[in-house]
Amino acid sequence: MGTIAKDTHHDHEHKPTGLKRWFFSTNHKDIGTLYLIFALTMFFVGGAMAMVIRAELFQPGLQFVDPQFYNSMVTIHALVMIFGAVMPAGVGLANWMIPLMIGAPDMALPRMNNMSFWILPFAFALLLSTIFMQGGGPAGGWTMYPPLVLQTGDAFPFLIFAVHLLGISSIMGAINIIATVFNMRAPEMSLMQMPLFVWTWVITSFLLIASIPVLAGAVTMLLTDKYFATSFFSAAGGGDPVLFQHIFWFFGHPEVYILALPAFGIVSSIIPTFSRKPLFGYASMVYATASIAILSFFVWAHHMFTVGLPIKGELFFMYATMLIAVPTGVKVFNWMATMWKGSMTFETPMLFAVGFVILFTIGGFSGLMLGITPVDFQYHDTYFVVAHFHYVLLTGAVFALMAAVYYWLPKWTGHMYDERLGKIHFWLSTITANILFFPQHFLGLAGMPRRIPDYNIQFADFNMMSSIGGFAYGVTQLLFVYIVIKCALGGKKAKAVSWEGAKGLEWTVPSPAPFHTFETPPKIKKGMLENG
Amino acid sequence: MKSTGTKERLSKKNKRLAIILGLMACSFYGVFVLIFAING
Numbered sequence: 001m002g003t004i005a006k007d008t009h010h011d012h013e014h015k016p017t018g019l020k021r022w023f024f025s026t027n028h029k030d031i032g033t034l035y036l037i038f039a040l041t042m043f044f045v046g047g048a049m050a051m052v053i054r055a056e057l058f059q060p061g062l063q064f065v066d067p068q069f070y071n072s073m074v075t076i077h078a079l080v081m082i083f084g085a086v087m088p089a090g091v092g093l094a095n096w097m098i099p100l101m102i103g104a105p106d107m108a109l110p111r112m113n114n115m116s117f118w119i120l121p122f123a124f125a126l127l128l129s130t131i132f133m134q135g136g137g138p139a140g141g142w143t144m145y146p147p148l149v150l151q152t153g154d155a156f157p158f159l160i161f162a163v164h165l166l167g168i169s170s171i172m173g174a175i176n177i178i179a180t181v182f183n184m185r186a187p188e189m190s191l192m193q194m195p196l197f198v199w200t201w202v203i204t205s206f207l208l209i210a211s212i213p214v215l216a217g218a219v220t221m222l223l224t225d226k227y228f229a230t231s232f233f234s235a236a237g238g239g240d241p242v243l244f245q246h247i248f249w250f251f252g253h254p255e256v257y258i259l260a261l262p263a264f265g266i267v268s269s270i271i272p273t274f275s276r277k278p279l280f281g282y283a284s285m286v287y288a289t290a291s292i293a294i295l296s297f298f299v300w301a302h303h304m305f306t307v308g309l310p311i312k313g314e315l316f317f318m319y320a321t322m323l324i325a326v327p328t329g330v331k332v333f334n335w336m337a338t339m340w341k342g343s344m345t346f347e348t349p350m351l352f353a354v355g356f357v358i359l360f361t362i363g364g365f366s367g368l369m370l371g372i373t374p375v376d377f378q379y380h381d382t383y384f385v386v387a388h389f390h391y392v393l394l395t396g397a398v399f400a401l402m403a404a405v406y407y408w409l410p411k412w413t414g415h416m417y418d419e420r421l422g423k424i425h426f427w428l429s430t431i432t433a434n435i436l437f438f439p440q441h442f443l444g445l446a447g448m449p450r451r452i453p454d455y456n457i458q459f460a461d462f463n464m465m466s467s468i469g470g471f472a473y474g475v476t477q478l479l480f481v482y483i484v485i486k487c488a489l490g491g492k493k494a495k496a497v498s499w500e501g502a503k504g505l506e507w508t509v510p511s512p513a514p515f516h517t518f519e520t521p522p523k524i525k526k527g528m529l530e531n532g
Numbered sequence: 533m534k535s536t537g538t539k540e541r542l543s544k545k546n547k548r549l550a551i552i553l554g555l556m557a558c559s560f561y562g563v564f565v566l567i568f569a570i571n572g
């Protein structure tokens with residue numbers, strides 16, 4: 001122990017009060033909390049849009065909204081969930097936990113950290129305000145393909161500016177994480193001793209720095225095509241709309257791993273704790289994460305097999321995509337090997353982590369199917385794709401984020417959450433998410449296209465089933481909010497080591513974690529970091 | 533508690549790394565748009 005700041009010159013529980021504390025905060029824990037609250041809010045905003053989508057698709061025919069509004073719901077739901085919910089939730093966890101895990105007193109650039117967060121509400125105010133504008137919100141899909149997206153009305157420049165702001169926020173967050181890990185780590189902690197969660201965030205940060213500027217470049221070119229008479233993507237002016245797809249997916253595929261890698265890190269922290277065994281194959285996990293990140297830059301065209309690529313190109317991207325299954329397989333194998341012969345218990349974080357491993361793998365397998373060029377010609381732009389990426393992002397990334405919240409909530413609040421309600425939340429989420437998304441595989445295989453408000457009567461049963469699952473999943477998440485608020489307000493006192501098998505520096509500080517921690521670099525004791 | 537000198541050195545080191553990474557990001561953006569602008 002002796003790792004928390006013991007400084008007689010400072011009152012370590014001294015913190016600003018009122019709104020000032022939150023608006024001007026440079027404390028990594030407060031900014032982490034802001035990110036997490038923002039992400040949860042956006043999860044419900046995006047979720048409300050999903051409810052509109054599922055209500056419209058409950059039956060064939062147009063029921064509640066016109067097709068234009070439906071398409072803008074599809075578009076904004078995706079943008080909100082990706083950039084407003086999953087990414088900020090991951091950054092929130094990184095803010096809270098990375099300094100605690102590596103023994104740093106705070107993030108390396110605390111004021112930039114504040115700015116990274118406070119850009120987000122403005123960016124989303126811009127984006128969400130488009131729904132009320134002349135011509136409606138952006139409705140060309142989150143991929144913003146031209147020429148369709150260029151038909152957007154007044155909302156267009158707001159969309160582009162919002163995307164730029166989100167990019168700036170993400171890049172600043174990434175820079176901060178890299179600087180924190182490389183410069184602020186406890187002197188006794190080598191890179192290969194860092195928890196896997198920290199490793200996955202370092203690698204994710206490099207992905208962000210390399211890929212987000214590409215998206216920014218692409219949307220700037222869209223902007224100039226619409227307002228400044230350029231023809232980057234306009235065939236009439238000698239440009240090529242397919243060029244946008246290449247550029248977008250050069251960003252878009254690494255983006256998938258920006259969402260997934262932190263989830264891998266979370267699960268790699270939780271499974272050893274509840275298996276009471278060190279993580280199996282720590283080094284191979286680090287190398288697998290790095291391999292996935294590198295390979296993610298060489299597979300972008302598997303999203304666009306049907307645009308008419310040369311056959312050699314299609315083969316290259318198909319085989320490169322298959323290759324990603326190898327390091328991903330290493331990870332799944334290592335998680336299973338960690339659990340093998342462990343003294344496993346199934347508290348809520350572990351349930352969500354095991355749920356992640358199983359359901360993310362289902363999403364991974366359907367991804368492999370989509371990566372096979374001739375097969376993709378049948379599945380492309382069908383509900384099979386929708387089912388695939390929701391298994392990866394909802395039962396994958398979101399389940400891991402839920403696992404992380406349950407796992408670290410005692411450290412954040414100083415209270416244990418209601419375990420019985422947590423388990424109910426897990427089982428209801430798992431059952432309803434599968435009712436929601438599994439039938440969509442069948443819809444896609446039968447040929448139902450994505451992004452349509454109406455459909456043939458042959459798709460009615462599976463759509464009704466999917467909608468019922470969707471409403472039930474939405475209601476279930478209210479239980480999550482109740483559990484979190486209940487835990488924040490009170491409950492059984494949490495110990496510093498809140499879980500029996502938990503190891504790592506974050507568990508050496510009291511629960512709740514004091515406002516300032518690790519002003520003196522901690523001593524690393526033998527076995528303290530062995531969980532990985 | 534770290535001494536003021538150490539803190540300042542660390543702060544400089546952090547800022548230097550942040551500037552390098554920021555320039556990297558800007559150059560990805562700039563070079564990228566420039567290439568297409570020249571091609572166009």
